[in-house]
Amino acid sequence: MCNSRISALLLAWYDDHARTLPWRVGPAARAKGIRPDPYRVWLSEIMLQQTTVAAVRGYFERFTARWPDIHALAAEQEGEVMAQWAGLGYYARARNLLKCARMVVRDHGGRFPDDHAALLALPGIGPYTAAAIAAIAFDRPETVVDGNVERVIARLFDIHAPLPGVKPLLRERAATLTPQQRPGDHAQAMMDLGATICTPRAPACGICPLRGPCAGFRAGDPASLPRRLPKRAKPTRRGTVYIGRREDGAWLLERRGENGMLGGMLGWPGSDWDDPEAAGHVPPAAAEWQLLAEEVRHSFTHFHLILAVQVATLPADARPTRGFFVAGEDFRPADLPTLMRKAHALADEKGPAGNGGAKVGQPETAGARR
């Protein structure tokens, strides 16, 4: 079967089965000439980097409600953008999002460039996102290759060589499928197929529109593709955070540096996470710190973290060596990344400021909290 036939099968399937997504102009509307807003396409693609549709949906709705266009976003303060991004992860995306918005306003008159090279020059936009915006928003015949497409192609052509080395070959094969007509719908169809039919664990080959030409299906074990090189085991790191609350209810927080984990986000002052014993750190203010019996457990992409939590009530005249106070009524846990949110939840429940009221030196329960 020739590749134009494969694309035709895919587009026919997409016409009937395209998912309704807040940032998407569906195939019927697209056929009437309605084009998606490049701003919304860009925003969705940044949010969707390594992130599921389910996780993105709410964030996308809140962002577009608050910042309906690129000018509104470009004019916003960085701290507000970071707070709205909190919980979505990969926080460099949020910092680059704002940089990109300001660059588009300053250098492109508030309009996204419509070609791959110019898009690639913008912060936070890499090869995938540049191709996706060019294809979806501007109908450029770009080949869009994400994790879904790599999986679909590896199965369709029964390619057994492992990722990541086989990426160039997968891209080459994907390019042979890219049509001159409806390249944006084709790209979205490939990704929808990968997300709903050609799934990682248990692909629904029985209802797949590409079952006929699929070499992987014919070979008998499409679920085993694509192959991957084995990954390194995750180490476990330890650290300590200090959750201090002043007598007037204000919380002691700090803005984390732009480099490193949770860069640019609000968090509780604490130790580095490198040292196995979390030794050699000092509290951010003088007080009677109380070590909670429970710990926070959290898993990142490349390591596990066990976080000890120290809590204290700080005097009204406290002079912390790090961070700043945020008034109780201004503090929103939702502005924190998930790890710091977990630590706050534990302190609020078990610490002196919460109604749990664990006694100093008499931890309530052993064990850890996830």
Place this chain on the structure above:
DNA sequence: TACTCGTGGTG
């Protein structure tokens, strides 16, 4: 090139 960078769902 290979490593860093979050989070939540899934089997």
Place this chain on the structure above:
DNA sequence: TCACCAAGAGT
């Protein structure tokens, strides 16, 4: 329970 994985980019 836990490894795997997701519409990757930056360095």
